[in-house]
Amino acid sequence: MNPRRIGADFKVFARGYVRNPVALFFSLFFPIILVLLFGLIFNQPTTSVTLYAENLDPGSNISAQFLNALNQTGAVQVTVVGPAQLPGNESLAKYLADHSDPVGIVIPPDFGQDYLSHQPTNVTVYTNPEDAVSGGIAEAAVGAVSNEFNLQLSHGSPVVGVAVLPIASTIYKEIDYLVPGLIGFSILTSPMFAMVDISSTYKKDHLFRQLSLTPLTKDEWLASKIIWYVILSFISAAIMVGAGVALFHAHVTLSIYLVPFLVLGPFFFVSLGMLAGSIAKTPETAAVIGNVITFPMMFLSGTFFPVAAFPPYLQVFAHILPLYYVIDGMNKVMLFNNPGSAVADVAVLAAASVVVFVLAILAFKWRDE
Secondary structure: OOHHHHHHHHHHHHHHHHOOHHHHHHHHHHHHHHHHHHHHHHOOOOOOEEEEEEEOOOOOHHHHHHHHHHHHOOOEEEEEOOOOOOHHHOOHHHHHHHOOOOOEEEEOOOHHHHHHOOOOOOOEEEOOOOOHHHHHHHHHHHHHHHHHHHHHHOOOOOOOOOOOOOOOOOOOOHHHHHHHHHHHHHHHHHHHHHHHHHHHHHHHOOHHHHHOOOOOOHHHHHHHHHHHHHHHHHHHHHHHHHHHHHHHOOOOOOOHHHHHHHHHHHHHHHHHHHHHHHHOOOHHHHHHHHHHHHHHHHHHOOOOOOHHHOOHHHHHHHOOOHHHHHHHHHHHHHOOOOHHHHHHHHHHHHHHHHHHHHHHHHHOOOOOO
16 A cells, blocks of 8 residues: 555545535534433433322221322422322223323222231232333332332331442442543544445546556555544544533543554444445445445444343344444443553454455456446
8 A cells, every 4th residue: 555645545545525415414413412412311310109109998097198208219209199189980091091100009908907016918009011011110119119018017127228329439420431432423424424325436437447547556545534534533432521521521531542443343334335346236225235234233332222231132133233343342432441451352353354454455447247
């Protein structure tokens, strides 16, 4: 490769890119929108869930104490539904369905008497499958209060407690885990979509045929694009980290160990985009191939959702996707400050990048056969 020819092509491509407002928007401003959007979604303060209660044992102090204990958990806010809201013996389940309310609880008749006489009694919790979060909060609160009442009845006292803390630090928030994922998202989408479009459009418009008349070689042309998108990945990462810290006080660590992922990520996806565009016959086919490759990686590599929450078979599939190793490695470096465990991610990315780069050069032709 001739560095002067690479530099000359880099200048031409960079000048055209900077003059393209759409490209600039998605490279420089879209990352800020992503951080702002997901920061607002996941940085909301925790609020209690409204729990509608039908008390069929209204004369009992025990039932009142049970509902009051639910209120004191802070997880739910009990709103008692009386006969006026349930005309004609309407069930609480129907009331919840008619008013689109997610959760409710029914205190059974003789609840207090059964409790004091040590007779088994069940409260009924209604949940809405469409709001699993509210249902889970209500079930946990009712279960905790029920356990406390059982302990009091048996004159027991709680011995083992549970404290739930995030790994690495008590100050980490959801936005901290999202920043590396969103950087990975930017590393994937910007070069992939651009290179798929460029390779297929240049081929259709016979621009590659014209480039073949210059001293520039195929690997030099592709190398200049890799260098450009590596620079863009550094800029996008800086913008996202800066926005996350300034707007939501994100706690992320910037270090030299982040560099391999900001280099190898664009290296891989520029080569992959070029490979996808080269094997496609038309720009339309290239766009389809690019989307088929890109969209599974967007959602199954840990960008927005943790891979550990996936079913086992999806976790296996996620470990096949190259973007997983970009995001996993950046998490280890930026959040846990553990570059040693990120070596495997770097090795996988380096090997995959070299293979895909060679395949892209082999599939890339200045002139059609």
